[in-house]
Amino acid sequence: MDLAEIPVLSLETERDRLSPLIGDSFRTFGFAMIRDHGIDPDLIERAWDLTRQFFALPVETKMKYFNPGQGGARGYTPFRTEVAKGATEKDLKEFWHIGRDLPEGSTLAGTMPPNVWPEEIDGFRETFTRLYEQFDKTGAEILAAIAVDLGLDAHWFDPAIEDGNSVMRLLHYPPVAEGAGGAIRAGAHEDINLITLLLGAQEAGLELLGKNGQWLTVAPPEGAMVINIGDMLQRLTNHVLPSTTHRVRNPSGDRARYSRYSMPFFLHLRSDFRFETLPECISADNPDRYPESITADDYLQERLKEIGLKS
Known part of the structure; x- marks a missing residue:
């Protein structure tokens, strides 16, 4: 498998x-890598420890925090619930x-339910509230x-994301059992949101679909964050910034x-x-693909149905 030659940029230096x-990294790959991102490494280590503690709980304990009517918005979503758009096999994850x-x-408040917190894990709420911030x-x-890269004011997104419906996901892909069939840890998909900031991609498995149609391995150095464009930003920028297909393949051998x-x-x-295509991203060669208006929540609800989290 070829490596995606994504440059590692520093948010500090x-x-x-x-x-x-x-901007160049996103236009080329739909992905970027950032080190010196400013998130407390001790807090991250604590978060990993609590994540492992939670997913090690008995299934019946975890299921106390599953609300099937919320489309996975808060709390727990069980193993093999989510399915990539257009796929037939559900993902091997919780x-x-x-x-x-x-x-x-x-x-x-009508579109963003309150958080729920597991009673069994000490410090869970405090740790993840800080990490979310x-x-x-x-x-x-x-x-x-x-x-700025798009020719906008640096603060253009500030009002658009104020009290935004951002979600932090703690993901567990269990060991891959025999008999998984054609299912993989995360089927080929694009993210729904503006951008995704990802910790934990050092463990092999994350791949992006290159422009040549080949899968490329995403391998950030220790401590770096992987960032990718989601469909909402692709729509807003009239595909100037692409939402790139990616997946998490199953490990082989001992892994x-x-x-x-x-x-x-x-x-x-x-x-x-409300989505309105950025004028800076419309040209004779790239006419507006999205003249119709839709709210971010309407768009989100449509996509949640497509990936099996809402009926």
């Missing part, structure tokens, strides 16, 4: 020239979702760099006996944000 560098705590009386901050910095953990942060728009 390359901040002044980050916009064109990250996950936990943490969302934003909205201010009292927020008009967005740090992901949120880093994501906003990345979006500022993207905005099949081990679990894989990862932690994506799906950065979303406000639920009431």
Whole structure:
């Protein structure tokens, strides 16, 4: 398997020239890698420990936190629930979702349910509340760099993501058992949201679909974060920034006996944000693909049905 030659950029030392560098990486791969991202490494280590503790709980304990009517929005989603759009086999994964705590009386409460927290794991709520806040901050910095690269004001995205419906996912891919058939850990898909910030991709398995139709391995160095464009940003930019197909393949040999953990942060728009294609991304060669208007929440609900999380 060929390696995706994605440059590793620094949010700290390359901040002044980050916009064109990250823009070029996204246009080439739909992906970027960022080191010096500012998220506390001790907090990350604590989060991994608590993630492993939670998924080691008995299934009946985890199922206390599953609400089938919420489409996986908060709490636990059981093994083999989600399916990639257009796929027939459900993914070999289970996950936990943490969302934003909205201010009292927020008009967005109808589209963003409150968080639930496992009683069995000490420090779970405190740790992941802090980590969510740090992901949120880093994501906003990345979006500022993207905005400048697109010819927008650096703060263009600020009101669009204020109280946005962003979700942090704790992912567990159990050891791959014999008899999995054609199922893989995560089938080929594109993300729904604006951008995804991913920790935990050091364990092999993440691959992106190159422009030549070949799968390429994504292998970030230790401590680096993988970032990819989601369908919402692709739509907003009229495909100037592509949402790239990716997957998590099954391990081979001895690695099949081990679990894989990862932690994506799906950065979303406000639920009431209305899509209007950016004029900077419309040209004679690239006419507006999306003249119709739709809210971010309407778009999200359509996609959740496509991937089996809502009926």
